[in-house]
Amino acid sequence: MKKWITSLLAIVCAMSNSIQAIASDIEEKQETKIVLLSDIEWEPLNPARGDSSPKAGTLWGNRAGAEATGFLAKFVDGFSSPPHIHNVTYRAVVISGEIHNDDPNAEKMWMSRGSFWTQPKGEAHITAARGEENIALVEIDEGPYLVQHTHDAFDSGERAVNIDASNIVWVTPPGLNPSKTGPKVAYLWGILEAGLDNGTFIKLPAGFVGYIHSTGSIFRVVTIEGQPVYLEDEEIKLAPGSYFSSSGDSMHSIRSGPDQDSIFYVRTNGPYRIIPASSQE
DSSP states (O other): OHHHHHHHHHHHHHHHHHHHHHHHHHHHHOOOEEEOGGGOOOEESSGGGGGGSOEEEEEESOTTSSSOEEEEEEEOTTOBOOSBEESSOEEEEEEEEEEEEEOTTSOOOOBOTTOEEEEOTTOOBEEEEEEEEEEEEEEESSSOOOEEOGGGOOOOSOOOEEEOGGGOOOBOOTTSOOOTTSOEEEEEEEOOSTTSOEEEEEEEOTTOEEEEEEOOSOEEEEEEESOOEEESSSEEEOOTTOEEEEOSSEEEEEEOOSSSOEEEEEEESSOEEEEESSSOO
16 A cells, blocks of 8 residues: 555656646746736826726737727726716726626616626716725727717627626636636636637635646736736736736746635636646646
């Protein structure tokens, strides 16, 4: 029995060393961009509203340009916008505080951290926020991102989606054994096939140490919850609102905080794998 256990431990150790070797080889070749929340440069989201406008901080792209863009929107406590429309559809995730986004006449439905919603282009709506700090991730597939009057409202055929954090459905990612305490993913939008854009959540349990291996030409990750650490030459704390990205074959070494699960929003166009550094998952 002892001989069998010793052999098994040797195999596990060899597998772990092999993963680390592969990760090191990939990491040497990849280019990873990291934007910390503390590095964000804030500016008015809607300059026409002056000081009453929410703030915006770009993570990738350019809201005023034509390309796909991701930015953080920050609202003061008690903020409520006038009814308005946008010329493009956006998706959003609550990072802190509580946010309401719906038809101007709808009852308030406050969405907390980890909630996901979409706002179709052309549809009249309001956005409101409450809490000491209210931040949301907003992404668009193409720009520019404009705020327009409801006189120009139109029906694009799209319908809004509001998913509270309590209604997110978590499943075990491919390649891992089902476990209540292991890594989880949640599928939000798009088609999970190579070359097609999609959005998911990743949940890494407290104390997790391992890798996220991506092969998509687009791989963008924003911290939504927790205090994860990105392990490079030095440890980089990824506070909620922080962002990292890569392109092509890439390996990202992540450690989740000891006392709280880490949740990330992932936008990609290729498959990715979650690889624990140990064999416990």
